[in-house]
Amino acid sequence: MATHSLFLLPGDGIGTEIMVEVEKLIAWTNAEGLTDFSTDTGLAGGAAFDAHGVAITDEDVAKAKAADAVIFGAVGGPKWDNVPYEHRPEAALLRLRKELAVFANLRPAICYPALAEASSLKKELVEGLDILIVRELTGGVYFGEPKTITDLGNGQKRAVDTQVYETYEIDRIARVAFDLARTRGGKVHSADKKNVMKSGVLWDEVVKTVAKDYADVELHHILADNAAMQLVRTPKQFDVMVTDNLFGDILSDVAAMLTGSLGMLPSASLGAPDPVTGKRKAFYEPVHGSAPDIAGKGIANPIAMIASYAMALRYSFNMIELANQVEGAIAAVLDDGLRTGDIAQPNCKTVGTEEMGAAILAKL
Amino acid sequence: MATHSLFLLPGDGIGTEIMVEVEKLIAWTNAEGLTDFSTDTGLAGGAAFDAHGVAITDEDVAKAKAADAVIFGAVGGPKWDNVPYEHRPEAALLRLRKELAVFANLRPAICYPALAEASSLKKELVEGLDILIVRELTGGVYFGEPKTITDLGNGQKRAVDTQVYETYEIDRIARVAFDLARTRGGKVHSADKKNVMKSGVLWDEVVKTVAKDYADVELHHILADNAAMQLVRTPKQFDVMVTDNLFGDILSDVAAMLTGSLGMLPSASLGAPDPVTGKRKAFYEPVHGSAPDIAGKGIANPIAMIASYAMALRYSFNMIELANQVEGAIAAVLDDGLRTGDIAQPNCKTVGTEEMGAAILAKL
Numbered sequence: 001m002a003t004h005s006l007f008l009l010p011g012d013g014i015g016t017e018i019m020v021e022v023e024k025l026i027a028w029t030n031a032e033g034l035t036d037f038s039t040d041t042g043l044a045g046g047a048a049f050d051a052h053g054v055a056i057t058d059e060d061v062a063k064a065k066a067a068d069a070v071i072f073g074a075v076g077g078p079k080w081d082n083v084p085y086e087h088r089p090e091a092a093l094l095r096l097r098k099e100l101a102v103f104a105n106l107r108p109a110i111c112y113p114a115l116a117e118a119s120s121l122k123k124e125l126v127e128g129l130d131i132l133i134v135r136e137l138t139g140g141v142y143f144g145e146p147k148t149i150t151d152l153g154n155g156q157k158r159a160v161d162t163q164v165y166e167t168y169e170i171d172r173i174a175r176v177a178f179d180l181a182r183t184r185g186g187k188v189h190s191a192d193k194k195n196v197m198k199s200g201v202l203w204d205e206v207v208k209t210v211a212k213d214y215a216d217v218e219l220h221h222i223l224a225d226n227a228a229m230q231l232v233r234t235p236k237q238f239d240v241m242v243t244d245n246l247f248g249d250i251l252s253d254v255a256a257m258l259t260g261s262l263g264m265l266p267s268a269s270l271g272a273p274d275p276v277t278g279k280r281k282a283f284y285e286p287v288h289g290s291a292p293d294i295a296g297k298g299i300a301n302p303i304a305m306i307a308s309y310a311m312a313l314r315y316s317f318n319m320i321e322l323a324n325q326v327e328g329a330i331a332a333v334l335d336d337g338l339r340t341g342d343i344a345q346p347n348c349k350t351v352g353t354e355e356m357g358a359a360i361l362a363k364l
Numbered sequence: 365m366a367t368h369s370l371f372l373l374p375g376d377g378i379g380t381e382i383m384v385e386v387e388k389l390i391a392w393t394n395a396e397g398l399t400d401f402s403t404d405t406g407l408a409g410g411a412a413f414d415a416h417g418v419a420i421t422d423e424d425v426a427k428a429k430a431a432d433a434v435i436f437g438a439v440g441g442p443k444w445d446n447v448p449y450e451h452r453p454e455a456a457l458l459r460l461r462k463e464l465a466v467f468a469n470l471r472p473a474i475c476y477p478a479l480a481e482a483s484s485l486k487k488e489l490v491e492g493l494d495i496l497i498v499r500e501l502t503g504g505v506y507f508g509e510p511k512t513i514t515d516l517g518n519g520q521k522r523a524v525d526t527q528v529y530e531t532y533e534i535d536r537i538a539r540v541a542f543d544l545a546r547t548r549g550g551k552v553h554s555a556d557k558k559n560v561m562k563s564g565v566l567w568d569e570v571v572k573t574v575a576k577d578y579a580d581v582e583l584h585h586i587l588a589d590n591a592a593m594q595l596v597r598t599p600k601q602f603d604v605m606v607t608d609n610l611f612g613d614i615l616s617d618v619a620a621m622l623t624g625s626l627g628m629l630p631s632a633s634l635g636a637p638d639p640v641t642g643k644r645k646a647f648y649e650p651v652h653g654s655a656p657d658i659a660g661k662g663i664a665n666p667i668a669m670i671a672s673y674a675m676a677l678r679y680s681f682n683m684i685e686l687a688n689q690v691e692g693a694i695a696a697v698l699d700d701g702l703r704t705g706d707i708a709q710p711n712c713k714t715v716g717t718e719e720m721g722a723a724i725l726a727k728l
């Protein structure tokens with residue numbers, strides 16, 4: 001029996017194409033005796049809706065919970081724009097996050113040296129950029145109740161969403177950020193809107209309390225709107241940024257876009273360590289979406305997906321060396337001048353999904 | 365008796381310094397017979413707290429309501445970081461927005477040709493940029509109830525903020541955006557998080573209904589996180605962007621930062637036209653803050669403040685020609701190579717607040 005289990009959810013659009021490259025990588029690391037993973041594959045998003053009328057089945061959620069790590073592609077596409085709200089593709093993602101309780105979403109925004117030119121920002125501002133956004137993922141306005149639309153009559157409706165945070169939720173995500181900062185640049189920016197939101201007031205209060213346990217880490221408070229600005233102005237001032245679910249959604253996308261490497265960026269979503277085994281539930285996915293416009297053409301960039309697998313090796317299985325090797329292989333093919341269409345550059349060779357996957361594998 | 369009344373609220377920090385330059389401009393347009401403004405000045409933010417123990421007095425709120433237009437500087441500073449929450453400097457701004465019911469916040473993000481180099485983005489991406497963010501300003505999570513922090517015992521607290529939107533609030537801000545798009549590029553992007561928030565679902569539904577009355581305007585839906593990304597990637601794809609209070613706060617700051625001209629950008633906040641007189645309550649302020657770090661040094665950039673006065677001429681008094689002249693004078697001094705410290709450039713002359721104000725006046 002395999003030592004560890006991976007549950008693969010390729011999803012929709014390019015999700016299925018880029019997952020194929022990860023499957024090849026898993027087969028290879030297994031064959032080399034570097035890993036001993038069993039894999040199983042489920043349906044999520046539009047694919048699940050087409051097959052079962054829901055964004056994800058209870059069986060697949062159960063499998064995701066039972067697995068040592070979930071590797072997720074991407075969901076959504078115009079085909080499912082008009083499915084009932086509760087079955088829209090994104091519902092799969094939200095349900096998995098909540099049921100796996102993976103509250104800590106790690107989104108590294110790294111500028112690959114070979115791609116610094118590809119950023120819309122001036123090269124000197126992003127070259128060597130290495131920011132880690134730590135986004136709270138299972139609370140806030142994404143899940144707070146009430147979350148309703150009420151018909152008031154007279155053609156008027158009222159929509160309500162609720163942002164809720166409790167002390168323990170902020171405490172645990174802050175600790176993740178401080179712990180990670182210790183292994184990096186030793187600096188945390190905590191972003192909220194405490195000048196307007198009570199959840200921001202509590203956020204700041206709890207983060208400052210947690211900071212007392214991390215005297216070696218520098219803590220800066222920053223308003224979320226200013227954080228967005230500063231990311232655009234001088235991104236290299238940041239090391240780790242911790243923020244809530246909604247601000248994290250936006251700020252991590254800004255950070256990702258700065259790097260010029262959106263198709264390159266992975267993410268990890270981690271739960272709390274199990275009190276007995278110490279294991280964390282974990283969910284790995286690329287930052288980019290399902291890109292329906294280029295799906296099925298074999299031209300999607302598999303790097304973010306492969307880098308997500310590397311994150312799984314690192315965070316779920318503590319296979320640091322192998323994770324470094326996979327990441328090194330990605331950097332090496334870029335240095336060789338291989339590019340997928342999304343990152344095409346003059347004097348570089350543009351290749352398809354399969355060729356890129358194969359080139360990375362060949363480096364290993 | 366003067367024909368129109370302006371109520372000036374310089375606020376804190378550089379707010380008081382840059383307002384002086386506007387006062388000189390008002391005195392001049394009055395003296396030339398171009399305007400007939402009476403002015404009165406009040407206290408807001410930390411200045412009001414120091415004098416009266418509140419962020420703004422009821423008397424000053426009443427004066428703001430009675431005036432034809434309010435010209436606001438900026439509020440806040442470290443001195444007031446620990447005043448009671450309800451008296452923090454920002455409370456003045458939030459109270460004025462709410463009581464004046466200025467629901468439509470217009471934030472132009474224009475890249476002055478002379479400053480295209482100053483952007484952190486590549487010049488070709490921002491040269492000629494002209495985006496108008498139309499932000500809903502009196503609803504959403506800024507004002508929704510409940511807005512509380514509850515002590516749960518055991519060291520746990522729960523913070524709640526509530527995002528609420530009703531149909532009429534979305535309808536009226538959408539109409540402002542569509543009306544303005546007609547006078548510009550004819551394109552509206554509506555940004556929300558309808559994939560996660562019920563208020564986003566209602567937002568999108570109402571905007572699409574309003575769009576039926578504007579067949580000549582192109583409407584695009586965009587998710588708020590993607591909007592933030594796309595602003596950084598290819599900002600010139602946008603003309604008018606309409607969005608809610610919180611997303612508008614962040615997205616307008618990103619848009620402003622793209623231009624490299626943060627110290628240059630004004631904003632207007634408008635109420636509904638009075639059913640009898642047709643007049644709108646109106647509130648004009650620079651997009652930048654009170655910059656306590658450079659306050660009192662006479663080096664602050666007065667251009668955003670002066671441009672806010674130009675917006676008042678345009679939107680509150682329909683003095684389009686004079687507004688154009690003031691804006692033209694700003695562009696002309698920039699073309700002449702005058703710069704304040706925040707926008708200093710090689711081969712340009714760096715001047716102080718007063719000198720910049722005088723140079724603009726001299727052009728008129």
Ligand SMILES: CC(C)[C@H](C(=O)O)[C@@H](O)C(=O)O
Nearest residue numbers: 090091093094249559560589
């Ligand atoms: C697809 C969507 C529900 C999701 C989110 O808003 O969290 C996405 O934008 C993300 O950042 O993972």
Ligand SMILES: CC(C)[C@H](C(=O)O)[C@@H](O)C(=O)O
Nearest residue numbers: 195196225454455457458613
């Ligand atoms: C000062 C603050 C309350 C305000 C806001 O959040 O609206 C500011 O950021 C703005 O954008 O005008």
